[in-house]
Amino acid sequence: MKSKIITMCVIVLLAVSLLTIGCAKEEEKGRIIGIDPGAGLMSAAEKALEDYNLDNMELVEGSDATMISALNDAIKNEQWVVVTGWTPHFKFAKWDLKYLEDPKQSFGGEEQINTIVRTGLKEDMPDVYTFLDNFNWTLDDMQKIQVWNEEEGADFYDNAKRWVDENEDKVNEWIKGLEPNSGNGQEVELVYVEWASEIASTNVVRAVLQEKLGYDVELTSVGAAAMWQGVATGDVDGMVAAWLPATHGSYLEEVKDQVDDLGANLHGARIGLVVPEYVTIDSIEELNENAAKFKK
């Protein structure tokens, strides 16, 4: 009887200590600081974990804002940190950062950002359609507003109006041939996700529609899946935030027959894993063996 009890105790003790070791191991994984789970970038990062067998690393969910605050904290203390990142983004203007090389192309190659509108917009609001079809700008344009948006107390819409004022030639190209202020306060509904890049672009489009063409724009911020669904069902008029071909490729695939794809509004975008310059690895392949340096 006694020996049975002892054996039981030993088994229980062993089980508990094995569990503890297991949990501790989990906690010891290096962290890739991610963003919102609906972002295409997060699926690509999950794919990278598999493609490169990054067993010692884990992907942490958050948002653009929490990713930036983790990056900020690490840089202040010169600690190693790796985040899911993209271009255009103000973080590249603010800090010295680099993309980790991605020889397996888990994050795809060069991306473009497309404008997608609901079917029927062309007939219902031809001027809005024409402007959205014409809207296109550069990496520098978009990054510039993002930097303004980062300033203390910044107002995104004021900054968009400022950009529109300072870039008259470009804006006039987008609205060439359209009657100024002919929108008569008609409502246009745009949808976006609160990524720094899309806050910038969507507010610029809103500024042109309101200040130049006389429409009343309602902006709704949602998750990536709802953004695509909103346009596909016709609940909203459109969005300027479709990262393609890879990042939102699966979202487009689902609804491609239900939306009107107006093509690129920006070329040369990119997604990947980003580290501060002082982090002395260059490739995603090196993350696993250095996982311990990317702990919390």
Ligand code: PBE
């Ligand atoms: N992003 C910014 C988005 C698209 C725009 C790269 C975070 C994404 O991953 O879905």
